[in-house]
Amino acid sequence: MGATALLFAAAVTAILLVTLDRRLRARRLMDLPPLLPPLDALERVMFRLIAAGFILLTLALLTGFIFVTDLLGQHLIHKTVFSIAAWVLFAMLLFGRTRYGWRGRSAVRWTLTGFGTLAIAYFGDKFILETLLGRHWG
């Protein structure tokens, strides 16, 4: 839950970054909200959130592998696959940032894709199993 919250905050920051960037490119400087920090500071916050979320997601996956006994029986296979996919996406983003200095729109795209995958893993999985298929379990 902590990892999802941190990565959600990173996704919100990414959307803010895109909005600010578009306004800057369109030279609509008067439309910029005065309360927001500069773009590079916002980007630093986004990568800090991603790094913290990635650490928590890694811990969650590791503890999950220790405690889960039956992936199929506990209806956890979809959640596990999507969570690992999100983990891979964020790992690649952090690697790209440190190795190749990824930033700007490509970093935003990776962040939104990663969070989308994680949201499907947690909420999408619950929505499909509970609401559409009507299955409840402990």
Added chain:
Amino acid sequence: VARLGASDRLCHYFRAVILALTLFFLYSASAWVMLRSATNPRLSPIAWALVVATIFGHSDAIVRMMRIDGPVSIGLLEALSLFAWTLAILACLLCIERQNRVLGSILLACAAFGAAVTGSGRTYAEENAPAGS
């Protein structure tokens, strides 16, 4: 196993609606005051008091939902409520630095929607009620 009567069920839904509305308005107010406090430092104590009170209220609602009504399973609505609570805590940590208060306010506003589903999930009694009751 407790069988829910019509009046009990009505009471449960009434309580859930009041709780949802209260938490939604408290979180929305917190987000708004926190946003204003970015430019007006005099509003900071009010913003923090409001956020802390809201988080305490939400924590109490979650504990009641999970402990007093019985051991409910964490379904979609309970997960959304817990997610909102975690977001609110994260927003508090972000808002410590004044330049991040806009981001914190957005997170608090998102938490308002998640908190609005607190208590509207199925209770232990409902989960275990015999079919047809």
